[in-house]
Amino acid sequence: MAKEGVKKRGWVKNAIIIFLIIMLLLTFFSNTIMNYSLPEVAAQYTQPGTITTKVRSSATVEANQRFEIFVDETRVIKSVNVKNGDAIEAGQTIFVLEDTESNELATAQRTLDELNLAYEKALLSIADPSYAQENQTIKELKEDLNEAISQRDKISGRKEALDSAKKAVKSAQKTVDNLSANLETLQQDLSDASDDSKYINELYAITAAESALSAAEQRRDAIQQEVSSSETSDNEILQLERNLESLQLELQYLQKDFQNAQMAQNNASSLYANYMQLKGNADAAKTTLDALMFSGTASEAEIAAATANYESLSAAADAAYSEYNSLNSSAGDITSLQHQIDKMNIQIRQVREDLDIARLKTGSSSSLKAQLESVKYEVENCKTQLQNAKNNLQTVKNQSISNIRTQIDTTNAQLKAANQSLADARDKQTEAESENALTIEQANEQIKTIQRNLQDQYIALAEKQDSDDLKLKLEELYLDAQRAEIEKQEKIIADIKSKTSETEIKAKYAGIINSISTVAGDSTTPGTPMGTIDVIEKGYTATFPVTIEQAKMIRVDDKAEIENMWYTNAEAKVTAIKNDPANPGKGKILEITVTGDVTVGQQLYFSIGERGIQYDTVVPNSAVREDNNGKFILIVESRNSPLGTRYVASRVDVEVKASDDNFSAVTGNLYGYEFVITTSNKPVQAGELVRLPE
Amino acid sequence: MKIKKTFKYVNLALMMFIAIMFAALFLFPTIFTITNSFMSTSELASNYGKVFETLTGNKTYVQETTNFKLIPDMVSFSQYTTVLIKSPDYLLKFWNSVILVVPIVIFQLLVAVFASYGFTRVRGRLKEMIFFAYIILMLMPYQVTLVPNYLVSQWLGILDTRMAIILPGVFSPFAVFILTKYMRRIPIGIIEAAKLDGAGEWGIFSKICFQLSKSTLYSVAILVFIDYWNMAEQPLILLADSQLHPLSVFLAQINQGEVGLAFAVATIYMIPTILMFLYGEEYLIEGITYSGGIKG
Numbered sequence: 010m011a012k013e014g015v016k017k018r019g020w021v022k023n024a025i026i027i028f029l030i031i032m033l034l035l036t037f038f039s040n041t042i043m044n045y046s047l048p049e050v051a052a053q054y055t056q057p058g059t060i061t062t063k064v065r066s067s068a069t070v071e072a073n074q075r076f077e078i079f080v081d082e083t084r085v086i087k088s089v090n091v092k093n094g095d096a097i098e099a100g101q102t103i104f105v106l107e108d109t110e111s112n113e114l115a116t117a118q119r120t121l122d123e124l125n126l127a128y129e130k131a132l133l134s135i136a137d138p139s140y141a142q143e144n145q146t147i148k149e150l151k152e153d154l155n156e157a158i159s160q161r162d163k164i165s166g167r168k169e170a171l172d173s174a175k176k177a178v179k180s181a182q183k184t185v186d187n188l189s190a191n192l193e194t195l196q197q198d199l200s201d202a203s204d205d206s207k208y209i210n211e212l213y214a215i216t217a218a219e220s221a222l223s224a225a226e227q228r229r230d231a232i233q234q235e236v237s238s239s240e241t242s243d244n245e246i247l248q249l250e251r252n253l254e255s256l257q258l259e260l261q262y263l264q265k266d267f268q269n270a271q272m273a274q275n276n277a278s279s280l281y282a283n284y285m286q287l288k289g290n291a292d293a294a295k296t297t298l299d300a301l302m303f304s305g306t307a308s309e310a311e312i313a314a315a316t317a318n319y320e321s322l323s324a325a326a327d328a329a330y331s332e333y334n335s336l337n338s339s340a341g342d343i344t345s346l347q348h349q350i351d352k353m354n355i356q357i358r359q360v361r362e363d364l365d366i367a368r369l370k371t372g373s374s375s376s377l378k379a380q381l382e383s384v385k386y387e388v389e390n391c392k393t394q395l396q397n398a399k400n401n402l403q404t405v406k407n408q409s410i411s412n413i414r415t416q417i418d419t420t421n422a423q424l425k426a427a428n429q430s431l432a433d434a435r436d437k438q439t440e441a442e443s444e445n446a447l448t449i450e451q452a453n454e455q456i457k458t459i460q461r462n463l464q465d466q467y468i469a470l471a472e473k474q475d476s477d478d479l480k481l482k483l484e485e486l487y488l489d490a491q492r493a494e495i496e497k498q499e500k501i502i503a504d505i506k507s508k509t510s511e512t513e514i515k516a517k518y519a520g521i522i523n524s525i526s527t528v529a530g531d532s533t534t535p536g537t538p539m540g541t542i543d544v545i546e547k548g549y550t551a552t553f554p555v556t557i558e559q560a561k562m563i564r565v566d567d568k569a570e571i572e573n574m575w576y577t578n579a580e581a582k583v584t585a586i587k588n589d590p591a592n593p594g595k596g597k598i599l600e601i602t603v604t605g606d607v608t609v610g611q612q613l614y615f616s617i618g619e620r621g622i623q624y625d626t627v628v629p630n631s632a633v634r635e636d637n638n639g640k641f642i643l644i645v646e647s648r649n650s651p652l653g654t655r656y657v658a659s660r661v662d663v664e665v666k667a668s669d670d671n672f673s674a675v676t677g678n679l680y681g682y683e684f685v686i687t688t689s690n691k692p693v694q695a696g697e698l699v700r701l702p703e
Numbered sequence: 704m705k706i707k708k709t710f711k712y713v714n715l716a717l718m719m720f721i722a723i724m725f726a727a728l729f730l731f732p733t734i735f736t737i738t739n740s741f742m743s744t745s746e747l748a749s750n751y752g753k754v755f756e757t758l759t760g761n762k763t764y765v766q767e768t769t770n771f772k773l774i775p776d777m778v779s780f781s782q783y784t785t786v787l788i789k790s791p792d793y794l795l796k797f798w799n800s801v802i803l804v805v806p807i808v809i810f811q812l813l814v815a816v817f818a819s820y821g822f823t824r825v826r827g828r829l830k831e832m833i834f835f836a837y838i839i840l841m842l843m844p845y846q847v848t849l850v851p852n853y854l855v856s857q858w859l860g861i862l863d864t865r866m867a868i869i870l871p872g873v874f875s876p877f878a879v880f881i882l883t884k885y886m887r888r889i890p891i892g893i894i895e896a897a898k899l900d901g902a903g904e905w906g907i908f909s910k911i912c913f914q915l916s917k918s919t920l921y922s923v924a925i926l927v928f929i930d931y932w933n934m935a936e937q938p939l940i941l942l943a944d945s946q947l948h949p950l951s952v953f954l955a956q957i958n959q960g961e962v963g964l965a966f967a968v969a970t971i972y973m974i975p976t977i978l979m980f981l982y983g984e985e986y987l988i989e990g991i992t993y994s995g996g997i998k999g
Binding site: 021042 | 790978
């Protein structure tokens with residue numbers, strides 16, 4: 010542990026020593042390094058001095074008077090007789106123009122033609138206004154108003170029509186219900202007609218035939234038993250024969266009656282079907298008639314026609330029904346007739362049997378055998394009758410079913426017609442309800458709306474008429490203005506024609522051609538100079554701008570030195586100091602008169618002013634610096650430190666009062682003995698350390 | 704048993720965690736200073752512009768909020784270059800600190816070792832009264848004695864000179880107190896044994912007390928060094944000339960001047976203190992915890 014402590018102390022001690030040595034070396038060399046990195050500056054003290062300001066500038070020599078050549082019309086130049094720099098005499102021809110009409114005249118003539126055309130067009134375009142559309146709209150609104158008023162008046166009638174429509178619907182519904190009930194009944198009858206138990210008479214005949222057959226068979230059996238024995242009586246036989254004859258006669262009458270009754274029944278069925286059809290048609294006609302009557306919109310002719318139709322159909326139906334009734338009553342006895350016929354047949358059979366027995370009794374065994382044969386024959390007849398009864402049952406059953414089906418078809422047709430009538434009645438009811446939707450208040454509101462619209466239309470029409478009147482007046486004014494334009498244009502043309510110039514352009518003054526801006530073939534532009542002449546006899550001038558401060562140093566009649574001319578007799582003198590329009594309030598224009606051997610356009614460098622002004626603080630121009638905050642100078646301030654004297658650049662804001670080529674007079678927070686930095690080998694900022702040259 | 708063990712480990716882990724948190728908390732300013740010393744001036748301005756906004760030199764900073772950063776965007780030695788090479792003022796201030804602190808440490812120890820021997824060997828009420836006065840003086844904050852110090856310095860004519868700081872530092876009671884306390888623990892038997900062997904006062908002082916007090920001397924030297932290396936009030940009050948100010952004052956003023964150098968200056972400022980502590984760490988701990996004893 011102690012060893013480690015010693016070791017640790019050893020390296021710490023070394024570290025301390027190294028650290029101190031490094032700090033010592035850095036301290037020893039730091040000043041050198043820092044000074045080496047500092048910018049070296051040259052400085053001098055501020056001092057009073059004189060600033061001799063001269064105003065220097067260059068200017069171009071111009072002639073005192075310059076004459077411009079131009080024409081007042083557009084003409085084509087035929088030839089140019091001079092060039093720049095030529096000396097000319099007064100009256101000398103400079104330009105020769107083409108002998109043609111000028112563009113201005115042609116343009117003015119075209120303008121006049123256009124104005125005339127426009128005037129003619131304006132005269133033709135004036136038309137009388139039409140108000141057909143507005144009148145039509147007003148007419149339609151009036152019709153709508155009348156319609157609305159009549160609709161309002163009809164509102165009460167529509168209520169009754171609605172009630173009638175409702176009643177018609179009710180009646181049609183009742184008809185439909187009745188027909189539906191009838192149809193159900195017929196359906197039930199149809200199912201009943203299929204049941205054999207409903208045909209009592211026929212079943213009775215079958216039963217009777219079966220009984221007869223059974224009796225005949227029994228007799229047959231009995232006779233067969235009695236074949237061996239025979240015993241008859243003549244009187245009995247005679248009586249029995251008489252009975253038999255009467256019964257047979259009676260039977261014939263009954264059978265005849267029965268046939269008649271059957272025929273009548275068949276006719277009655279067809280008559281009934283006819284009756285039902287006629288009745289259905291009559292009901293449909295009734296429904297139609299009701300609908301027409303209750304609708305309120307049907308005409309009387311329609312109603313009369315419907316009524317006639319209905320009455321005719323009703324009468325036909327009634328007739329058919331009475332005919333059916335009479336036939337049906339005659340066919341009503343058919344059942345009793347059948348019973349009687351059957352009874353008669355039984356009686357006849359019985360008598361026959363007795364007769365046969367009687368004959369058999371009196372006869373011999375051969376007669377019994379003959380009876381037996383007869384009974385056998387009778388048995389066969391009974392069987393035939395049984396079969397006939399069964400066939401009759403079937404026939405009656407089929408006929409009954411057929412009748413019922415016919416009735417069902419008829420009823421269906423009637424029901425369909427009744428449904429259609431019901432639908433029509435409902436439609437009429439709906440229509441009546443919709444027509445009734447409109448109340449008196451709504452109708453009045455509609456009428457008011459239409460009246461307002463009508464009023465608006467009247468107002469619009471009046472406004473349009475006023476507007477059209479105004480438009481007409483404006484068009485008349487426009488025509489007057491156009492007429493005035495035409496007259497004016499005619500005057501212009503006359504004026505142009507009077508001013509048409511000659512073909513030669515001559516110089517008014519003697520001088521030197523300063524500039525020619527056109528060539529042969531060019532067109533002249535009115536008001537634009539075609540060339541300029543410098544009038545020599547008026548002398549030369551040069552002008553240049555100066556600041557107000559500079560202008561203060563110059564007086565009129567000051568001599569101006571021409572700096573770039575030697576061995577010349579040219580002289581210059583300030584003749585005027587004017588305000589500079591391009592820089593009002595901040596600058597002046599110096600006007601210098603130049604005499605001697607100079608030419609127009611020559612560039613001369615003038616130097617004016619020899620006065621010097623004394624200033625308290627004058628510094629070299631290189632000491633004056635400028636940034637966004639203005640002009641300033643940097644002064645050197647010394648500070649003592651243990652490491653030696655330090656020099657710091659400090660900023661002092663100044664204002665430059667005057668300056669010449671080398672020095673500037675400044676004012677600011679200066680005491681007069683500042684050490685001003687003039688130059689440096691590196692850029693220097695205020696607050697930075699600097700070093701002075703050794 | 705298992706639960707006890709688990710509880711013990713959990714307890715240990717919790718303690719460690721709390722200790723680490725506190726350690727991090729205390730170390731954070733130091734680490735922060737060192738890492739930020741490797742940032743360039745522009746990066747410092749963008750991070751701490753608002754904090755160091757100044758009214759001099761028309762300086763403006765890019766960012767309005769402060770952004771604490773530990774890792775530089777680009778490691779730059781520009782701060783150290785500027786401080787150590789391009790800024791002789793800093794080095795001047797460093798040597799000012801050395802010139803002030805080294806004499807104070809040396810002469811304070813010299814005065815303290817003799818004074819503590821005297822307080823140990825001499826008996827009497829007067830000695831107790833003087834020692835008591837020493838203790839009272841040591842307990843007083845510097846601000847209490849500031850005005851008397853200033854007046855005495857002015858009277859002595861040493862105001863605005865380094866002696867105005869060195870002289871009061873040399874006669875500071877702190878080292879006397881520590882050394883006296885230590886020397887009183889030296890067993891009387893050793894001293895009597897030396898007396899019996901014919902040693903005089905100087906012999907006892909030089910051969911016994913001084914030798915035995917070496918570790919305490921080292922620890923006191925370190926403590927005094929640290930104390931006077933960080934002094935700021937005395938130079939501010941007693942030295943009007945800023946060229947004589949030590950590094951501690953320069954460091955306090957740098958926030959109003961070259962902000963970009965603050966962290967580098969602070970890091971370099973820490974180095975002597977750390978080296979001194981590392982050098983005398985053992986003595987420091989030993990000197991504080993010595994329990995004395997006679998062997999054999």
